Amino acid sequence: MRVKICGITNLQDALDAINAGANALGFVFYTNSPRYISPLNAKEIVEKIPPFIQTVGLFVNENETFINEVCKEAKMQLAQIIDDNDILNYELLEIKFIKVIRIESKKDLKNLSKDYYLIDAFVESFGGEGKRVALEWFENIDCSKFILAGGLNSDNLKELNGFDFYGVDVSSGVEESKGKKSKQKMIDFVKEANEIK
Numbered sequence: 001m002r003v004k005i006c007g008i009t010n011l012q013d014a015l016d017a018i019n020a021g022a023n024a025l026g027f028v029f030y031t032n033s034p035r036y037i038s039p040l041n042a043k044e045i046v047e048k049i050p051p052f053i054q055t056v057g058l059f060v061n062e063n064e065t066f067i068n069e070v071c072k073e074a075k076m077q078l079a080q081i082i083d084d085n086d087i088l089n090y091e092l093l094e095i096k097f098i099k100v101i102r103i104e105s106k107k108d109l110k111n112l113s114k115d116y117y118l119i120d121a122f123v124e125s126f127g128g129e130g131k132r133v134a135l136e137w138f139e140n141i142d143c144s145k146f147i148l149a150g151g152l153n154s155d156n157l158k159e160l161n162g163f164d165f166y167g168v169d170v171s172s173g174v175e176e177s178k179g180k181k182s183k184q185k186m187i188d189f190v191k192e193a194n195e196i197k
């Protein structure tokens with residue numbers, strides 16, 4: 001199971017996440033988030049992390065120019081995109097991306113293309129609130145290209161057994177306070193994620 005730990009705001013949390021076994025680190029470029037990080041601060045972290053870790057920039061309803069410029073400046077390798085109004089021209093993005101689908105019911109999982117998606121629960125604040133999706137919505141659906149997010153923590157990961165999700169994404173479930181990660185919670189989270197069958 002691949003694990004992304006989102007909302008990295010400082011180097012120590014980044015290194016603790018990597019040592020816990022995370023595959024990807026998420027940086028929130030959304031100024032209203034308590035986990036917001038400037039592109040410059042993100043770049044300074046990214047320059048100090050070891051190889052083979054993917055850096056992911058999270059964007060909320062931004063335009064192509066902004067996403068391209070921030071990803072370049074902050075050395076992101078993937079853009080995680082919330083594009084509620086479906087206005088982005090993805091062909092103009094100069095970076096690989098994954099779309100976020102924020103769901104409120106099973107019907108929101110219908111008619112998706114064959115791409116990879118990050119699936120999160122719908123919240124007004126866009127994410128990072130610990131709100132869960134109902135796992136029953138994923139029954140009888142191919143989840144092998146879905147990265148599941150929303151309210152995950154080391155105690156509830158076991159419930160994902162049997163769904164075949166591609167990966168999981170967590171923010172608040174591994175924090176000691178908003179914007180500060182807990183080393184132990186990240187260790188426990190990755191350990192449990194690796195036990196999902």
Ligand SMILES: O=C(O)c1ccccc1N[C@@H]1O[C@H](COP(=O)(O)O)[C@@H](O)[C@H]1O
Pocket residue numbers: 006007026028030033034035058060120125126127128129130131149150151152169170171172173
């Ligand atoms: O983390 C944030 O502050 C945030 C802000 C705006 C949009 C998304 C955000 N985070 C993403 O939310 C999900 C789930 O987070 P949680 O585990 O429920 O706290 C995750 O994809 C984060 O990347």
